[in-house]
Amino acid sequence: MSKIKQRVGKHFAAFTTLDIVLMAMLATANGAMTFYLSVINKMLNNLGGPIATSTITGLYIVYGLLAYYIIRKPGTAIITYGIGAVVQSFIGSAYGLASIIVAALCYMVVLEVLFFMTRYKKWSASFMMLAGALLVPLWFVFAAQMFGYTSWGWPVLIIALVVRMISGAVLCGWLTKIIGDGLIRSGMLRKYGTSEQFKA
Numbered sequence: 001m002s003k004i005k006q007r008v009g010k011h012f013a014a015f016t017t018l019d020i021v022l023m024a025m026l027a028t029a030n031g032a033m034t035f036y037l038s039v040i041n042k043m044l045n046n047l048g049g050p051i052a053t054s055t056i057t058g059l060y061i062v063y064g065l066l067a068y069y070i071i072r073k074p075g076t077a078i079i080t081y082g083i084g085a086v087v088q089s090f091i092g093s094a095y096g097l098a099s100i101i102v103a104a105l106c107y108m109v110v111l112e113v114l115f116f117m118t119r120y121k122k123w124s125a126s127f128m129m130l131a132g133a134l135l136v137p138l139w140f141v142f143a144a145q146m147f148g149y150t151s152w153g154w155p156v157l158i159i160a161l162v163v164r165m166i167s168g169a170v171l172c173g174w175l176t177k178i179i180g181d182g183l184i185r186s187g188m189l190r191k192y193g194t195s196e197q198f199k200a
Contacts, residue, residue, distance in 0.1 A: 014073060018191055023067050023080040030063040031087035050152060054163040058171025061135050064107055065172055069128065069180040070192055072120055077111035099146060106139040125177045132173025133165040140164060 037059060044052040067080040085104035093100055114131055140161055144150055149157060183189050 015071075015075070015079070019071050019073070019076075020079070022070065023076065024083050026063040026067050027080055027084035027087050030060075030084050031091050034060060034088060034093075035091060050149070050156060050160050051163055054160045055167050056171065057136060057164040058132055058167040058169070058173070058175070061107055061132070061168065062172040062175055064111060065128065065131055065135070065176045066179060068111060068115065069123060069176050070183070070189060072123075072192075074112065074116065074120065077115075078108045081105075081107045095147070099143070102142050102146070103139050106142060107135055110135050110138055125174065128177045129169040129173035132171075132176065133169040135172060136164045136168040137161065 037056060040056060041053050044055065063084060064077050064080045068076045081104040085100050088100045089097055111131065114134060118127070140149075144157065149160070152160070
């Protein structure tokens with residue numbers, strides 16, 4: 001256990017200014033994107049209710065997974081989603097401050113545990129899609145209680161969860177892989193490691 005703590009502590013200390021700037025940029029971009037997504041969310045809600053709005057869930061969480069894909073250090077999700085929560089708190093949310101904090105905590109826990117279990121060695125497209133899908137359920141459970149999703153009834157709840165997980169897999173996981181690999185090929189991420197280090 002002490003060796004694990006030393007290893008994690010060492011990685012936390014290894015964050016560079018460049019890492020922090022990247023995480024802050026992604027979190028800020030997400031805050032701006034969330035503002036515009038709320039408009040789309042309302043349109044989808046009018047068209048198809050909770051099932052339709054569930055289709056864009058992955059876009060809300062992609063920034064944290066993308067940061068992890070690029071930086072690949074323990075604690076990346078904690079810092080990125082933490083900054084994201086602060087940014088969204090300043091921008092404001094129709095769902096309230098509590099939802100911002102709880103959602104960020106849920107995403108932090110899921111990603112940190114998931115990548116710890118894989119020893120930070122799995123970065124394939126299939127694994128990124130799995131990670132994106134797994135980001136959804138924990139927050140969904142809390143959101144169901146906070147926002148009264150339970151009134152939808154079990155059939156709608158289950159369908160909404162499945163749709164959100166698919167959205168997480170595609171619009172978070174798969175999109176992370178596409179954007180991340182595109183940035184790697186462009187040479188913009190050379191300071192984060194060589195191309196060999198970024199192979200799945």
